[in-house]
Amino acid sequence: MDICVIEGDGIGKEVVPAAVEVLKHVVQPLQVYQAYAGWDHFTETGEALPEEALEAAKQAGAVLFGACSSPSYPVKGYSSPIVRLRRLLNTHANIRPTTYLPIPTAREGVDLLVVRENTEDVYGGEEHVAEDGDTGTAMKVITRRATERVAHTAFRLAQQAHRNRVTVVHKANVLPQTDGLFRRVALEVAEQYPDIEVDELLVDTAAYWMVKEPTRFDIILTSNQYGDILSDMAAAWGGGLGVAPALNLGEGVAIAEPVHGSAPDIAGRGIANPTAAILSTAMLVRYYWGMNEEADRMEQAVYKALNQGNYTADMRSDNPVSTQQFVDAIISNL
Incomplete structure (x- = not known):
């Protein structure tokens, strides 16, 4: 090796x-x-x-x-x-896994994986500042190819680890062309894994549940920025x-x-x-x-x-x- x-x-x-x-x-x-x-x-x-x-x-x-x-x-x-x-x-x-460790700040019963797309979204580096310096713009890019790839990874990990549920996290109600695409493609991929239960949450609702009851999660599948935030939140329980x-x-x-x-x-x-x-x-x-x-x-x-x-x-x-x-x-x- x-x-x-x-x-x-x-x-x-x-x-x-x-x-x-x-x-x-x-x-x-x-x-x-x-x-x-x-x-x-x-x-x-x-x-x-x-x-x-x-x-x-x-x-x-x-x-x-x-x-x-x-x-x-x-x-x-x-x-x-x-x-x-x-x-x-x-x-x-x-x-990013979060599992219980026998240390004072960890919570028993927490055992989850956050699987996040790692190559695009607003972390793609497409940022610009207007000439007057008063307006900054970041490009949010979501592609079918990248979403399919990470979705297959999440569902295969679920099968390999004998996990039962994948939760797709997005904000498609506000961003229907980007997060909406991520949601649609992720759910299309989910149909190829009928042995894995799938549900979905808006990212703010997912954040609420991560604080209130993190044991509800098994695998979270999400885009780059949301996954970064949610996995750091989850780490508090580990x-x-x-x-x-x-x-x-x-x-x-x-x-x-x-x-x-x-x-x-x-x-x-x-x-x-x-x-x-x-x-x-x-x-x-x-x-x-x-x-x-x-x-x-x-x-x-x-x-x-x-x-x-x-x-x-x-x-x-x-x-x-x-x-x-x-x-x-x-x-x-x-």
Whole structure:
């Protein structure tokens, strides 16, 4: 098995090696290719995603990407390397699970997947500002091809994971030409999977239910922007964004990517929580390599480590363990 590892910035340089250390105990033989990208690499070289990193990612097919520090203001020549990598590798589906973890902020009974289209919508980058600087316009693009592709992915995941229902989320009552197209195509695809129950919700109603009763959801299928928001909301029930895993899935390629940021305030101190990176890697093992048993082992080792009281400082302030101590506990459980 080949994997391209891009640590990125901040705590990415700590949690990604932690995840690789765990992976090496589960998947063998494993060939690791190191590549470099991110804000730090940009400030040093002028390239946020160098061609060598892109080629290494393409060659391996499987990618583990840490975290990037992106400024909230325009910087000439810089664009988010993870967003660019997703587009260039055409990872059309972003998969965000939220399941109960034995930590104080999680909610028992929550077990859902948000599957969002990952290449278009208002995140396609078509933004313009009028010459007077007073009007900004973003283009919302929804296509039949992209919607069909992500819908098939969602329903196939439902079958593979023995999940019973897919909820299509949209705002077609207000946006009939864009969200209306997404809704129509998603429901057309649903007809090809008669064994899976399908329902639909307006995005504001879905947000209400995500706050009120997240256990009503099994799989959510939605467009890019709505999925981004709803999956972050869902993460609160799984223990927070700091432990939330994600996978970007395409044809013959996948990018495992913990949801959290680069956390420069704690970088280099050996206290970062590697849970999200390890669980994202387990998703790569499950959905890209098709190794369900090995993915189960990784996930169960994490859950057991938490049940044993191994909490990093972000999860519990009294008597926390270090990043390496947490990894050692997981490996011991494996």
